[in-house]
Amino acid sequence: KVSLVHGAHRTGRRTDAAMARWRAYGLGQFIHWGLYSIPGGEWDGKTYNGAAEWIRSWDGITKSAYDSLIYHFNPVKFDATAWAAAAQQMGAKYVTITTKHHDGFCLWPSKYTSYTVASSPYKKDLIKPLVDAYNKAGIDVILYFSIMDWSNPDWRYDIKTKDDSIAFERFKKFTRNQLLELLERYPTTKGLWFDGTWDNAWVKQAAFADELETEMRKMRPGLIIGSRFRADENGKRHFDTNGQLMGDYEQGWERKIPNTITEVHGNDWDCVMTVPENQWGYNAAWKGHIKTTDELLEMLAKCVSLDGNFVLNFGPKGDGSIRKEELSLAREIGDWMAVNQEAIYGCEYAGLEPQNWGYFTKKTGTDKIYMLVFNVPVSGALRVKLPVQTSISKAYRLGQPAQTFVPEEIQASESFIHLKTTSEKHPFVIVLETAKKT
Ligand SMILES: C#C[C@@H]1N[C@@H](C)[C@@H](O)[C@H]1O
16 A cells, blocks of 8 residues: 555545435436537537537537527526426436536536626526425435536646646636535535546646545535545546545446446445437437437446446436426336335345346345346246345235245245246336345
8 A cells, every 4th residue: 555645535435324315315317408408419500429518629619609609598498396306206316417517607606707607698596496496306416517617718638837837726716616606505415526527637636636625525514525526646536546436436437337246346336327328418319329218227226236326317408498308218217116116215235146137136224135127037937046044035026015926945045036927028126025044
């Protein structure tokens, strides 16, 4: 181990109540909304392949033309209550909302720049109504904040000259001001989801970022900050030079999910996922593979089965409406969660040998096991291997307790659950109440 001043300040998981609440969420919603939502991935009649929220960075688009979008931002269809209701029906327990993406446009009337909603025809703060509506719907709010800020003349990708250094010192003050402003304005928010922290200039700010993180945590006890915020003094991100996780949970699972529990290293983590391959902001012409409800449910199940949360992204349109494809996905996920949420909320890695038919979760603090079935074998026989000296005292279909199963023990602590039919068309859950053999 090397001695670090600005590495991880904690080994192992946080054990406080705020983090336990985060750990139990299971399902979250991501919202990417801003000026980029107006063009929706198209410019002068041309569609581009890159992510729609990065359109300002694409060749062929003049930056000033993009920046003028602020004078057209007037989301008259914005309805925070409707957004929160859709998320609540879906079963999301937390939402991560873009306060400022890489373009630097602020959805709140920040005192520290004019590039905010206050300078748009809409004028009003968008974050407060969202925080209030989601909280009212019983959904916690995490604020997404991009350190990288293309609108700020003091931002630098790297610091090469004295002038760069002087400018970036101003940028660091600006960034701190905005973050403390967000924490002051929205006191019920539970965490900050940082992005745009990979550039050299920021990676060189180990001491500043470490002190800022400490300051924010003092301001908001329980605040949750992931591994993407800061680098250690050797420029190591997510995991410090000693391999210790920076921050409270691993934030590396962007559009990907671990396959084994060993990849999780005993940390908390969440996976943030797009519906199309790689579009976060609204993209009019969704191209390529658009994930189905069952695919997204399987991702959710896989994340929870490996001790993570699954956060599904929505990209509202520039007018503030949510596209119908996302609303129907939310509804179908919600319909499934209405029956099966017990296998998701407050659940964790079950510690059992993975099986091909799907995923195990376990209710935290109990011996209750859930079998989330996605791949019914032609035999209809679902193999279950329990720890030695553990038996299944009861097995039944979640949501239909009268549909019970009598496990066939094929050898010590290994059983088959025989399905009554192999013609299920959608994922379902079997509950196993287990007990230590006396
Ligand atoms: C790259 C990148 C960013 N990280 C995702 C969470 C989106 O915000 C995307 O633009």
